[in-house]
Amino acid sequence: NAGVTQTPKFQVLKTGQSMTLQCAQDMNHNSMYWYRQDPGMGLRLIYYSASEGTTDKGEVPNGYNVSRLNKREFSLRLESAAPSQTSVYFCASSEGGSGPNEQFFGPGTRLTVL
Amino acid sequence: DAKTTQPPSMDCAEGRAANLPCNHSTISGNEYVYWYRQIHSQGPQYIIHGLKNNETNEMASLIITEDRKSSTLILPHATLRDTAVYYCIVRALYNFNKFYFGSGTKLNVKP
Numbered sequence: 001n002a003g004v005t006q007t008p009k010f011q012v013l014k015t016g017q018s019m020t021l022q023c024a025q026d027m028n029h030n031s032m033y034w035y036r037q038d039p040g041m042g043l044r045l046i047y048y049s050a051s052e053g054t055t056d057k058g059e060v061p062n063g064y065n066v067s068r069l070n071k072r073e074f075s076l077r078l079e080s081a082a083p084s085q086t087s088v089y090f091c092a093s094s095e096g097g098s099g100p101n102e103q104f105f106g107p108g109t110r111l112t113v114l
Numbered sequence: 115d116a117k118t119t120q121p122p123s124m125d126c127a128e129g130r131a132a133n134l135p136c137n138h139s140t141i142s143g144n145e146y147v148y149w150y151r152q153i154h155s156q157g158p159q160y161i162i163h164g165l166k167n168n169e170t171n172e173m174a175s176l177i178i179t180e181d182r183k184s185s186t187l188i189l190p191h192a193t194l195r196d197t198a199v200y201y202c203i204v205r206a207l208y209n210f211n212k213f214y215f216g217s218g219t220k221l222n223v224k225p
Contacts, residue, residue, distance in 0.1 A: 033213075
């Protein structure tokens with residue numbers, strides 16, 4: 001039982017390049033989330049998927065797109081990377097529905113945009 | 115949505131109880147209080163949550179004041195491995211996009 005996995009662990013991009021961050025969970029959770037964490041700050045929600053087939057914007061969605069590929073996988077795409085997107089990206093999942101929705105987090109992807 | 119206020123840092127001696135305060139004076143009646151921690155640069159780890167009653171699990175205890183405007187996370191016997199940033203978050207059920215981590219409290223457990 002791996003929990004939440006993220007790939008890649010590290011990535012360096014040049015301004016204007018695109019890339020997709022992958023996230024998968026094996027806990028049969030309904031809800032999945034993408035956060036970013038800038039140095040010395042708390043996490044900020046980029047996008048979330050309350051259930052398979054739905055996605056919604058969070059606090060800082062500009063410059064990102066997401067795809068809920070199936071119940072297990074939730075990807076985050078940067079179409080044209082900018083230095084301001086240099087950050088650590090965390091994926092999380094939770095049961096969803098009416099429960100307290102404790103979130104389980106992946107190990108993060110450290111992205112640098114030059 | 116309720117936001118939280120936490121001290122930026124606290125020290126605690128190893129083996130002693132660590133009491134981490136959180137102010138959430140604008141909390142609504144349907145909002146839960148959650149605590150997470152983040153060790154080094156790992157992904158955050160869930161600790162505990164509560165609505166209005168005090169809660170305890172194998173990791174910690176959560177004390178919520180009667181008016182629900184503040185709470186305290188208690189680590190009964192802090193160890194060096196408890197050194198981390200602790201986040202207090204308030205959120206209503208179903209508000210998937212209202213999970214604000216804030217800056218948290220950096221707890222330094224010292225030998």
